[in-house]
Amino acid sequence: QVQLVQSGADVKKPGxxxxxSCEASGYTFTGFYxxxxxxxxxxxxxxxxxxxxxxGATNYAQRFKGRVTMTSDTSITTAYLDLSxxxxxxxxxxxxxxxxxxxxxxxxxQGTTVTVSS
Amino acid sequence: QSVLTQPPSASGTPGQRxxxxxxxxNSNIGHNNVNWYQQFxxxxxKLLIYGNNQRPSGVPDRxxxxxxxxxxSLAISGPQSEDEADYYCESWDDTxxxxxxxxxxxxxxx
Numbered sequence: 012q013v014q015l016v017q018s019g020a021d022v023k024k025p026g027x028x029x030x031x032s033c034e035a036s037g038y039t040f041t042g043f044y045x046x047x048x049x050x051x052x053x054x055x056x057x058x059x060x061x062x063x064x065x066x067g068a069t070n071y072a073q074r075f076k077g078r079v080t081m082t083s084d085t086s087i088t089t090a091y092l093d094l095s096x097x098x099x100x101x102x103x104x105x106x107x108x109x110x111x112x113x114x115x116x117x118x119x120x121q122g123t124t125v126t127v128s129s
Numbered sequence: 130q131s132v133l134t135q136p137p138s139a140s141g142t143p144g145q146r147x148x149x150x151x152x153x154x155n156s157n158i159g160h161n162n163v164n165w166y167q168q169f170x171x172x173x174x175k176l177l178i179y180g181n182n183q184r185p186s187g188v189p190d191r192x193x194x195x196x197x198x199x200x201x202s203l204a205i206s207g208p209q210s211e212d213e214a215d216y217y218c219e220s221w222d223d224t225x226x227x228x229x230x231x232x233x234x235x236x237x238x239x
Contacts, residue, residue: 048174056166056168056230058219060227061228072227073225073227114179115176115180117176119174120173
């Protein structure tokens, strides 16, 4: 079946970087954009950006530019989110989701909890 | 502050029709489709409505979406106890060149 499986929870110190992976299966990986969305504890959803696995093109939310890098490896149908210079405010659950224009984000990963703690 | 504005909470009984609003602007809802997501505690969001008013396969028909101008609405006709969740609207924003979410609405079924 169509699914996105994310890497496990991670704990990082302030100033460090984190990588979250998102492995796709059950569909043509290059046919859908992968979006990254995060949710801080008790807060709403926040869009971070997208990557086109087909072209490698990316689009990042302004507030993350300079700190975020989204990549993908089509050989293993996996997308990656790298976030650097972590602060306590980056503690959140990070989700990947596939999106087909006009159809919304129809498949989501299970989420990866990233905790920033000294 | 979220770009799209939703009420923080909504409630209703199984015999009522509950509506959740989502207010935006011409740079987002006014010119782009709106999607709605349902999220239970500790779970990933689930697509509930896409393209303003389309239900993915498997979504009960008591859920419906609409859009008018720069606002959108999610209606739940006869909410069930299992519908207690957080609901988020989402759209594309031409000015921000990115996707934007509402702040979310917590539905309570009385």
